[in-house]
Amino acid sequence: MASHAHHTNEFDETAPLAKPQTKVIWKTFFILCGLTAIEFAFAFMMDAGTLRNAIFIGLTLFKAFYIVAEFMHLKHETKGLIWAVLIPTVLLVWLLVALLVEGTFYGESVFNYFQ
Numbered sequence: 001m002a003s004h005a006h007h008t009n010e011f012d013e014t015a016p017l018a019k020p021q022t023k024v025i026w027k028t029f030f031i032l033c034g035l036t037a038i039e040f041a042f043a044f045m046m047d048a049g050t051l052r053n054a055i056f057i058g059l060t061l062f063k064a065f066y067i068v069a070e071f072m073h074l075k076h077e078t079k080g081l082i083w084a085v086l087i088p089t090v091l092l093v094w095l096l097v098a099l100l101v102e103g104t105f106y107g108e109s110v111f112n113y114f115q
Contacts, residue, residue, distance in 0.1 A: 031066065032067070038059065042059075
C-alpha cells in the first residue's frame with residue numbers, strides 16, 4: 001500500500017496577515033466615478049462642438065491611463081517597461097489619426113473628380 005502523508009489545515013497564527021487594499025479600491029472607485037460624472041456634466045451642459053469633443057477625448061485618455069496604471073499595475077513597473085507600452089500606443093493613435101485625415105482627403109478628391 002502507498003503511504004500518505006497526513007496534512008492538516010492549520011495555519012500559523014503568528015504570521016502577519018496581509019493588509020487589506022480596500023482603501024485603494026475605494027479611492028480608485030471614487031476617482032473613476034468623479035471623472036464619469038464630469039463627462040456626463042459636459043455631455044448634457046455643453047453644445048456639441050470641437051471643444052466638447054476635445055474635453056471628452058482628454059478625459060477618456062486620462063481615464064484609460066489611470067485604469068491601465070491601477071488595474072494592470074503598470075505604475076509599479078520600471079520606467080523602461082512603461083515607455084515600451086506608451087510609445088507604441090501613442091504611435092498607433094497617431095497612425096489612426098493620420099489615416100483618417102488622409103482617407104478623408106482622398107474620399108473628397110475622388111468625390112469631387114466625379115462631379
